[in-house]
């Protein structure tokens with residue numbers, strides 16, 4: 001996986017989310033230290049065979065979390081988020 005490509009895609013996805021959704025953490029609502037979170041985590045998408053480009057083209061799977069909330073989530077599937085299950089099903093269909 002190219003780190004530079006991932007960095008570039010991650011940066012443009014973050015800018016898109018900040019412009020098109022609220023520029024705050026979806027969990028704790030802070031506007032500080034925002035990061036891009038994949039609702040279906042990158043580790044799982046990688047294991048399913050998706051490319052870096054594919055992981056960043058679907059804005060439905062991306063959300064803003066602050067660094068603390070993202071660290072807490074720790075690459076897990078978060079089924080408290082109602083989007084998790086339909087997104088997982090959508091990705092399973094594409095494999």
Ligand SMILES: [Zn+2]
Nearest residue numbers: 025028066069
């Ligand atoms: Zn947060």
